[in-house]
Amino acid sequence: MNLNSFSKPQIAIVAAVLYTAIMGIGMFYMKTFMGITYGQPEMMNLLWFILILLNIVNIFWVTRYFSWQAIGFRRLNRQQLLWFLPLIAVLIATWVVFLSGLARVSLSAAQWQSFALVGFTTLLVGFGEEIMYRGIVLHAFLTTGRVRWAMLVSAIAFALLHAVNVFGGVPLLAVPIQLLNTFQFGFFFAPLMLKLNNILPLIIFHWLWDFVQIVAPSLVDEQTATAMRSIVQLSDPIELIGGIVMWLQIKQVPERAIADLPKPVNL
Template sequence: MRVQPQAWIAVAVVVGYAAIMGATWFFTGTDYETVGSTAASAMQGIVLPVALASLFTAAVTYWLGWWGPALRDTPTGPRWLLVLPVLIVLTALGNLLSHGFEGVEARLVLTLALGTLLVGFGEELTLRGVAVVGLRGSFGEVGVWFFSSLLFALLHAINLFFGQSAAATLQQMVFAFAIGTALYVVRRVTGTLVICILIHAFWDFGTFVAGASTGAATPFAVLALFQYAVIVVAIIGLVLVLRQGRASTQRAHVKAA
């Protein structure tokens, strides 16, 4: 690594990412409440700003020399926790199919697919990649989990300034902290950021498609109930991952002594 990890670097990168998003939305006159409703709004409000913000994070990651630790981790925790990404995908599938694709034009689907893939890449590289690496330079793993999830939640506060209500923004931030915790566990269990990127993208894709659809609720909507299982397994997984990581650190200290 060219630069040693420190927490302030993590915070600076997240702030930079948010600033680029906010500046782009400001200059394009984006209204968060209508983002993803048409192909044009998805291109303006998702693809363009997220592409610019992701380019920023990717360039900073390269300059810091953090690509390796940002993308890879030592797999930690019991193997059964691999059920967590499966539960997240099932929930996202329920969101995607909850109202079908009625009223959703093909161009919008393709634009949302591109935009949410960029969101998955950009937000995960920023929060579960660079932020995790930077925070590890200043905190133990409990602090890394808490502050990376908190930064993920705070990132969504920007929506308040672009048309989203205060109540909806607060609810989104609380949920972001919870799903951020789940994605942190996924990173630790799988040992790779790539899985986090893909399931994050699929989750957002399902959410935007469901929001754009004009169809009635379908039986597939019941799959969205897996979100409660996601939260429960994420909490259990967090405890197990942090406990195993602490035990590994203690064994390493004993051997060193």
């Protein structure tokens, strides 16, 4: 398929659909042929390989049709970090409780290995999903000149990615809740990307957020896990209220967000 004559939004749609399809195939293979259900620690043994493939594909899209600067690796607007601080505070509090619980247990060599594997895999998740949805998709649709449309497409595409978890064994009735949670996450992160002007803080946060929530249940006691869940729930009103306020503030496409996007090349 020759995409050189495609618009940036069209290229982004192809990229996002391919990303979702690869993840869906991976979930199906994991559940059907390996007998591993989504959420089990063993899923990391396959997921890291799928995510390396997805990140390689992402690198192709960025280097061939966009640029690293164009999709968010730009000068950080430090003043806008204030929008991020409430959610960062929740993340820090979650990690403090987790580490305090971890200090009370003695991990085996196998558990340390699992800890490292989850850390590596969630790093790939954070990098891959942010590059695709707050990088490629968001910035591609900003070229339409409709900033809120671009943010909405970014949030919806990010949520739809997680619908494929049903192929990994997630109950069908649980999927809408997961879609709502991930949409809310994308609803907050899309305008935050435009505020910060840099995607790296989002990648780091996404990594540490997923890491602590995935690794904790198998390593800490129930009291610690319950305390962590209570803290994590504080993120919901922060994302909702903060997202709404930022959406109301951002009325036009920031010039810096599309200035570096290369023009299509006809070969």
